[in-house]
Amino acid sequence: MRRRDFLKLVAASGAGAVVFTGCDLSQFGDGDPKREFQIQSAVDNPQDFALGRDLWYATAYPGIAGGSGLIVRVYEGRAKKVDGNPDYPLNMGRSTALEQSLVQELYHPDRIGGPLKLKGDRGSGSFSALSWGDAQNEFNSMITAGKGSTLLITGPVSGSEAAVVDQFTKAIGGQHVTYEPEERIVLREAMRRVFGSEHLPAFDLGNAQFLLNFGAEFLNDWISPVHLSIGYGAFRAGVGGKRGRYWHVGPQLSATAANADKWVYINPGTEGLVALSLAQVMTSQGLVDKGAASSIYNGISLDDYAPDKVASKAGISADQITEMAKAFAGAKPAIAMAGTSAAAHTNGLFNLTAVYALNYLVGSVGAKGGVMLNPDSPLPDVLPNMTGGTSYRDWKPIVDKIKSGGTKLVLVHDANPVYGLPPAIGLKDALGAGTKVVSFSNFLDETTTQADLVLPTLVTLEDWGLHVPDPGPGYPTVALQQPVVKPFVDAKSFVDLLIGAATTAGGSLPWKTNEELVRTVVGQLQQAGGGNITGVDDPKEYFVTVQGQGGWWDSNKAASAAPTAPAKPTNAAEPKFDGNGEYYLLPYPTNSLSYGENSHLPWLQALPEPISTNVWSTWVDVNTSTAKKLGVETGDIVKLTTSTGSVEVAVYMNPSAPTDVLLVPFGQGHVIFSRYAEKRGENPFAFIAAQTEAETGALAWAATKVSIKKANKKVRVPRLEGSVPAYQLEEFPIIEVEAAE
Amino acid sequence: MAHRWGMTIDLDLCTGCQACVxxxxxxxxxxxxTEENFQQRRAIEWIRVERYWEGEFPNVKARYIPVPCMMCENAPCEPVCPVYASYHTDQGLNFQVYNRCIGTRYCSVNCHWHVRFFNFWEPKWPDSLKQQLNPLVAVRSRGVMEKCSFCIQRIDHAEQSAQLQGRDVKDGDFTTACAQACPTRAIVFGDLNNADSEVAKTVASTKRGYQLLADLGTNPAVVYLKKIDADPLPEDSKHKYFDSSQYTRVKETVAVG
Incomplete structure (x- = not known):
């Protein structure tokens, strides 16, 4: 029977209804959608729709400074979903978009599947595959030849990985340098100068009543975003008694600043001047103890920073400074915080020290609702704390040594310095000069393409580790990372490879594998006593319990470490800018791509930058009236020129952008870094001037001036904004408040 | 009706981080x-975070508002579907039956919150990324509408687990993926019919609650808690982008540090 004939027959016959429905006529045609057309909904699955059971494993992610505890849903041997570990004290079950995206790192289509050997020219990305046996032989011979002149470049490491890196460096007689966001190097030094602490700051935000933040992106990609966001939630919910008030001071209404009750614009790099001016107002008006200020701002005459002397430099009024000082001193407990772009100036250290010292004036150091100083690692010998990164200034002699042949072997893991350091330093050329380079990367990126040998390593969800978070929760904490799935590709643990290399170099390490190291150190934690696991004597059971909990921590030792009052004052200085452009160039890390290390993950590429809502691209935020003056609008291509070079990017008209500041996000401009990142947008590190912070030598990436010119081209900027019509504002009502007495 | 699943979203806590997304x-x-999806305005985000401007530099504020499906009690998307693909469950959920949908997109046109998304193309993942797909959630094919389901697979799982234990689902047994991730606890999910649930208590006690486009009378199950503006912009700079001067702003006393 032809199909048409069949349909005719069915349409004409009551029997057709029976054929279609497969049920009796009494259930058909009564108009009730619940009974009519009973078709199984794919969203209302029967219980046996999916076979198998899901299992949840606790592990840890060390990829951001504070790290986080995770639980991962594993289904038939595949990791399906990452969430925060509710037991882990830093993130307490919560997570970021980055942590959610770890499954995409694991199953990334462009992940390197096995060892690779350079086939073509360096930088060409042309490699041939080889077996692990051959790769290991080649690696061993490089280690033997490189003994005494090996450079190991890693991202920030702590805990068990740091212990092995330390042992390896000693065994081979080499040097270890850490690549981390340069502004964090300034922050670490500020912590030493102001509090005498080797750790990044922790904040008791939940109990604070007032937060004065100078530029720190603490709700997005700064030191410990989930932990700080949890604190922020408690701060806003009024855990401390009243809803906390947050004022943001800085040159950009950033994704974090948008949450502030008030944003106070100041010129880039003047954060320290404003902080001193606040101190001057507080002391001269008797709002705080004047005697304390003289010892804290040792050697600085605060009267030189009275509001009328600072206001014009900072681009605000003297009254605004006075208002800020009164608000800060009047609401206790209050916290002063600074970071991100405030640290990325030639006077970055001064900016941070001047701001953090404000906490002493209002009695917030080590106090409830104030700045907390974390204790050291519970086992500093086998679980070292995270050490600071290498500043741009310190990279120069390292690069020169590679270039001159003084370094015979360069090993790179979890770092992409060829992308993240300005080209002026010449690292790419130095690596191409003949030194042997081994990369332990999972992706071909700008640094890995300079390698002779690529040894892919396990990713977060496949490997073991013990990590000491910095900043921690205020008490000794160790996060346990464990494999939640078998390796998806033919990769090996970086720590295993390093232990092997150290042995080849003649070292004698007490552990044969990464797993053995982790098990041994957990045993040492058990012997040390204390911690969250009690009443378990059997070592095996103890280890399994730590695995289940996701780590070890001792909340009974919750106490802020005693601060050391500022001993070495930082010179008060104004920012210096490179170039003759009429605008400040202010690059900024975003909540998703950060400084470009996450650009290979498609969920993060497609995550709208919160303020502009732009995705997948680089743009320049231009103030609405400035754009009109320049004759450009969203989508117009403009040429940005600094003393280093020129780039062409699209305009995004941003009503919150300052009139004389051009904002450009970090994250794009990868030459090679998977299908999702390469040849997309521009890399701000490539066109900023290589200015350095005066004392630490960190890269001052916000100290460049730029000019802008219309390029008479237009593109459509991919973004969420405009995808749906805006609601009427009455549907977004805002409560105005009066301060409760 | 045993359950009426609902959600509260506290705009004073939302930081716009988009972990929920x-x-x-x-x-x-x-x-x-993809980039092309955004350029064609066809990106699919079951929950999205919108950003609103108020004022202009230097007196400017940006506001965030997460928007999932409102799970309306009287959902405008339901009666317009000619094949009953969009229907109402006895737990107050507005469902989309993918294998009924014939892609008329009437429901999308009739949804004032724009939270329904049409699959203009067959969804594609590289083979390796398919390893991550959730086996409890159907992949939608080209030509059908999709939308937030309040993580129905989690509801089902919790109900089945509770049933095995011979009890009803308790508050806190499960939550949606967006609420679970939210670092500030801005999103809270639960049963509005359970007076002891956190959402029901919040809805009953808050002075800041409102529903998005409430005037339409659809009775959304998502209740927003208004943003507290402790330091409002000067009157003359408030509404440069959206003129809301004709609307009354709520003034209440809230304790602020």
Whole structure:
């Protein structure tokens, strides 16, 4: 029977209804959608729709400074979903978009599947595959030849990985340098100068009543975003008694600043001047103890920073400074915080020290609702704390040594310095000069393409580790990372490879594998006593319990470490800018791509930058009236020129952008870094001037001036904004408040 | 009706971080939104975070508002579907039956919150990324509408687990992917019919609650808690982008530090 004939027959016959429905006529045609057309909904699955059971494993992610505890849903041997570990004290079950995206790192289509050997020219990305046996032989011979002149470049490491890196460096007689966001190097030094602490700051935000933040992106990609966001939630919910008030001071209404009750614009790099001016107002008006200020701002005459002397430099009024000082001193407990772009100036250290010292004036150091100083690692010998990164200034002699042949072997893991350091330093050329380079990367990126040998390593969800978070929760904490799935590709643990290399170099390490190291150190934690696991004597059971909990921590030792009052004052200085452009160039890390290390993950590429809502691209935020003056609008291509070079990017008209500041996000401009990142947008590190912070030598990436010119081209900027019509504002009502007495 | 699943979203706590957006995409097998998807305004985000401007530099504020499906009690998307693909469950959920949908997109036109998304293309993942797909959630094919389901697979799982234990689902047994990720606890999910649930208590006690486009009378199950503006912009700079001067602003006394 032809199909048409069949349909005719069915349409004409009551029997057709029976054929279609497969049920009796009494259930058909009564108009009730619940009974009519009973078709199984794919969203209302029967219980046996999916076979198998899901299992949840606790592990840890060390990829951001504070790290986080995770639980991962594993289904038939595949990791399906990452969430925060509710037991882990830093993130307490919560997570970021980055942590959610770890499954995409694991199953990334462009992940390197096995060892690779350079086939073509360096930088060409042309490699041939080889077996692990051959790769290991080649690696061993490089280690033997490189003994005494090996450079190991890693991202920030702590805990068990740091212990092995330390042992390896000693065994081979080499040097270890850490690549981390340069502004964090300034922050670490500020912590030493102001509090005498080797750790990044922790904040008791939940109990604070007032937060004065100078530029720190603490709700997005700064030191410990989930932990700080949890604190922020408690701060806003009024855990401390009243809803906390947050004022943001800085040159950009950033994704974090948008949450502030008030944003106070100041010129880039003047954060320290404003902080001193606040101190001057507080002391001269008797709002705080004047005697304390003289010892804290040792050697600085605060009267030189009275509001009328600072206001014009900072681009605000003297009254605004006075208002800020009164608000800060009047609401206790209050916290002063600074970071991100405030640290990325030639006077970055001064900016941070001047701001953090404000906490002493209002009695917030080590106090409830104030700045907390974390204790050291519970086992500093086998679980070292995270050490600071290498500043741009310190990279120069390292690069020169590679270039001159003084370094015979360069090993790179979890770092992409060829992308993240300005080209002026010449690292790419130095690596191409003949030194042997081994990369332990999972992706071909700008640094890995300079390698002779690529040894892919396990990713977060496949490997073991013990990590000491910095900043921690205020008490000794160790996060346990464990494999939640078998390796998806033919990769090996970086720590295993390093232990092997150290042995080849003649070292004698007490552990044969990464797993053995982790098990041994957990045993040492058990012997040390204390911690969250009690009443378990059997070592095996103890280890399994730590695995289940996701780590070890001792909340009974919750106490802020005693601060050391500022001993070495930082010179008060104004920012210096490179170039003759009429605008400040202010690059900024975003909540998703950060400084470009996450650009290979498609969920993060497609995550709208919160303020502009732009995705997948680089743009320049231009103030609405400035754009009109320049004759450009969203989508117009403009040429940005600094003393280093020129780039062409699209305009995004941003009503919150300052009139004389051009904002450009970090994250794009990868030459090679998977299908999702390469040849997309521009890399701000490539066109900023290589200015350095005066004392630490960190890269001052916000100290460049730029000019802008219309390029008479237009593109459509991919973004969420405009995808749906805006609601009427009455549907977004805002409560105005009066301060409760 | 045993349950009426609902959600509160506290705009005073939302930081716009969008952890909820990626958590939802990971949980619900939402296709990767490419650059072209955004340029064609066809990106799929079951929950999205919108940003609103108020004022202009230097007196300017940006506001965030997460928008999932409102799960309306009287949902405008339901009666317009000619094949009953969009229907109402006895738990107050507004469902989309993918294998009924014939892609008329009437429901999308009739949804004032714009939270329904049409699959203009067959969803594509590289083979390796398919390993991550959630086996409990159907992948939607080309030509059908999709939308937030309040993580129905989690509701089902919790109900089945409770049933095995011979009890009803308790508050806190499960939550949606967006609420689970939210670092500030701005999003809270639960049963509005359970007076002891956190959402029901919040809805009953808050002075800041409102529903988005409440005037339409659809009675959304998502209740927003208004943003507290402790330091409002000067009157003359408030509404440069959206003129809301004709509307009354609520003034209440809230304790602020």
């Amino acid at each position: 990626v958590a939802c995409q990971a949980e619900n097998n939402i296709p990767i939104n």
